[in-house]
Amino acid sequence: MISKTMCVLFSDSFVAVNNELAAERTLATVPFASRYRLIDFVLSSLVKSGVNNIGILTKEHYGSLVDHLGAGKDWDLDRRNGGLKILTPFAKADSAATRSRSKIDALLSCRAYLEDCNEEYVILSDTNIVMNIDFAEMVRYHISKDADITVAYQKRSDAVYNGLVLDEDRDGRIVDAYYAAGQMSDCQNQGLKVYVFNKELLMSLLERAYTYGWTDFERDFITRNINKLRVCGYEHTGYCAVINTVGDLYKASMEMLTPAIRKEVFESQTPILTRVKNSAPTLYGFESKAKNSLIADGCVIDGTIENCVIFRGVRIEKGAVLKNCVIGQNSVIHSDAKLDCVITDKDVEIQADHVLSGYPTYPYVISKGQVV
Amino acid sequence: MTQKKDMIAMLLAGGQGSRLYVLTKEVAKPAVSFGGKYKIIDFPLSNCVNSGIDTVGVLTQYRPLELNSYIGNGQPWDLDRLNGGVYILPPYQTDKGSEWYKGTANAIYQNINFIDRYDPENVLILSGDHIYKMDYAKMLAYHKENNSDATIAVLNVSMEEASRFGIMNCNEDHTIYEFEEKPKHPKSTLASMGIYIFNWKKLRAALIADEADPTSSNDFGKNIIPMMLGNGDKLMAWEFDGYWKDVGTISSLWDANMDLLNPESGLQLDSGDWKIYSRSEAHPPHYIDEHAEIAESIVTEGCEIDGKLWYSVLFSNVTVEEGAELNSAVVMSNTVIKKGASVKYAIIAEDVIIEEGAIVGDDPCNYPDASEWGIAVVGRGAIIKKGQVVRPKEMIEPDANR
Secondary structure (H helix, E strand, O other), X not given: OHHHEEEEEEOOOOOOOOOHHHOOOOHHHOEEOOOEEOHHHHHHHHHHHOOOEEEEEOOOOOHHHHHHHOOOHHHOOOXXXXXXXXXXXXXXOXXXXXXXXXXXXXXXXXXXXXXXXXXXXXXXXXXXXXXXXXXXXXXXXXXXXXXXXXXXXXXXXXXXXXXXXXXXXXXXXXXXXXXXXXXXXXXXXXXXXXXEEEHHXXXXXXXXXXXXXXXXXXXHXXXXXXXXXXEEEEEOOOXXXXXXXXXXXXXXXXXXXXXXXXXXXXXXXXXXXXXXXXXXXXXXXXXXXXXOEEEXXXXXXXXXXEOOEEOOOOEEOOOOEXXXXXXXXXXXEOOOOEXXXXXXXXXXXXXXXXXXXXXXXXXXXXXXXXXX | OOOOXXXXXXXXXXXXOHHHHHHHOOOOHHHOEEOOOEEOXXXXXXXXXXXXXXXXXXXXXXXXXXXXXXXXXXXXXXXXXXXXXXXXXXXXXXXXXXXXXXXXXXXXXXXXXXXXXXXXXXXXXXXXXXXXXXXXXXXXXXXXXXXXXEEEEEEEOOHXXXXXXXXXXXXXXXXXXXXXXXXXXXXXXXXXXXXXXXXXXXXXXXXXHHHHOOOOOOOHHHHHHHHHHHOOOOEEEEEEOOOEEEOOOHHHHHXXXXXXXXXXXXXXXXXXXXXXOOOOOOOOOEEEOOXXXXXXXXXXXXXXXXXXXXXXXXXXXXXXXXXXXXXXXXXXOOOEEOOOOEEEEEEEOOOOEEOOOOEEOOOHHHOOXXXXXXXXXXXXXXXXXXXXXXXXXOEEOOOOEO
C-alpha cells in the first residue's frame, strides 16, 4: 500500500506570525542534535517507510532548504521516478505577497503536481517534528479503518500548544477537533500536524477551499468536515518533540542527552539520514574534560563541556567551561570563557574570559555570526 | 566519444599488503581503515580530485569486494562524472587467455585500451598505500615546465633510512641518471614515493617493450624506469616536502594514526583547503557519558564513551564502557570495549568485542627487552573473552573466538 502513497511536506508553519527560529531559514532547516536539521527526522522516517515521492512546499527564504537537500542524494531520493521535489512559491508580481500564504494556498499552488502523481494516498506533514515514526503502519491503519483522513496525535499535556485537540470515540473516529487556547494541564490528544488523506478527497477539498476562500488547514479541512467525513486518530506513542520556539528547541536538545530517548530516536529501525559533510573526526586536547554531551565531527575540544550539544567544527579553547549549552556550527569559544544555558547559532565567537549565562527555562540566545 | 584529457590517474590498488597480516586477511591494503573515518585509498583519491583530476582507474586484484563496494560510483569524491570519473579495473579474459596482473607495469599494460580512450597527454601512476596530501597539479606543472618524459616524486629521507627505499640519483638540475632499489650504500637521499607522471606516448611504448621481454618482472621501479633511463629519456625528480608515510606495516600504520594526535607531525585532517573525502553513512553525533575521561584522542560519529581514553584514535560507532581504559590504541568501527577492559598500544579492527576485564597489548615501558614488545592486533569480528590476555606483538585472526 505504501507504494501507492506520496507525501507533501510543509517547510514552514505557514502562519502569518514570524517565527523566532525561522528568521533566517525555514523551520525545516533549524539545526538540531549536533549534525541534523529538523526535516531529517520526518524525511528519514518517510524514506524508511518506502515513500519515495516527496514534494516539499516552501514559503520564503528557502535557500538553506535547497542547500541542505540538494538533489536528495543523502536520503536516497535522487530518483528518476518520484524522488524529491522542492515546490517553490508561484506568485506573479502583482499577486498577494508570499508571506501571507496559508497551507491551503500552498497546496493550491501545487495542484498540478498532485494531479500528475498516480498515488492513491497522500501524507501531509510538518517538518519541525523530532520523532521516528513508521508511516507505513500509519497508512495501513488509515486503510484498515476505511478512513477518509487519518490524524496522528499524541496524548500530551504541553502548556502551550497551537494545534487541534482531538476527541475520539471508542472506534477511533474523531468526533470533535478544536483549538484549545490557553494553558492546559490535563492530558489531551494533541494533533501532530501529520495526516494521511485519500488523494481524491484532498483534491476535492482543495476545490472547495478555492471556492469558499478557506484559509486555515486544521479548521477548514478537519473540523469543518468532521461530520461529513470519516476522520480517524492514529496515536504515536514514541518520543515526539514539536519545535516551534527557542524554548522547544532547547528542551528537546537537552532531552537528546537522555540515553533512552536518543536510542529511540536514532537507533530504532530508522537511521536518521542527513547531509554528509566530510568533516574530520573530533580532536580532544590534553586538558579537555567532557561529560554527558553530544559532539559532532570536526571539533577541537580543549576546554570543559558538561550537558552540552556541540555542532560541527566548533573550537573550544583551554580553560573555557560550558554547561548546559547548545553551540552552533563553526563557533569558537575562546579561552577561559564561562557559558551556562547558552544557545549559539552558526559562526558565533565568544571572546576570552567572557561570562554568559541564561536560565534553563529561558536560555541566552546568540544569533548567527555574532561576536561577543 | 570521450573527450581528450590532459592527465588521468591510474591507482594501483591490487596489492595484498601481507605485512599488515590479520588486517589484510579479508581486505586489500587500500581498503584498510585509517584515522577515524577514512580508508587508505581516500588519500590518493581525494588528492586527485583536489588536484583537478577527474578520471581515475583503480586497478584491483586482491580481495576486491570491499574496495569495489566502497568506491561504488565515486560519488563521495565527486568522481561520478559524465565524461571520466572513477573506474574499477580488475584483470580480465581475452581471446588469447587470461592473466592476473603480473606486476605494477603489467597492470597498466593490460589497461592500455582504457587509457587510450581518453587519449591523455600524461598519465599519473599512484599507489594505494600511502598517507599524504599532495597537489599533483604542481607536479604536473613541473613535469611540463621541464619538458620531461617522466617525473618521479621524491622525498628527502635520512641517510640511515635511504637503504629501505628506491633511491633516485640526480644531477644538480634534478634530472635522474640512475635508479637504485634499496641500495646498501646510498649515493643520494632522494627516495621514490611511488608517484610517477609519464608522457603517455613514451610510457605506452615502454610498456609494450617491457611486456615483450620475458625476463622482466614488469615492475615500474625495477624495469620501466631503468629502461627509460637506458633509452635516454628525460626523467626528472620532483621533491615533495610535506607529510608522507608508507603504511605498509603494522607499526607504520599505528605510527601514522598516532601522528594525527601530534600537531607537529605535519599530518592534519581538518585543514579546510585540502579536504580528504570518504564514503560515510550518517551516524548520530558521538556521546560522552558521565565517567569518561578523554585526553589527546580522536573520536568520531556514533561513538559512546564512558571509559578512559589517552592518545587513542576511535572510528565510528565504537563503544567504550565505564572503567575500560584505552592508551595509544587504534579502534576501528563498531567495536565494543566492555567494562574494565584494557587496550594499550594496539590496533583493534572492525566489529570486535573485547569482553569485561580482557587485556590487549601493553606499554613498552614494561618490556626492558624491546624485541619482546610490539603492537598487539585483533582482526575483524574477533571476540576476546572475559579476562583473556592478548600480549604485545600478538595477532588475533579475524573472527577468532578467544
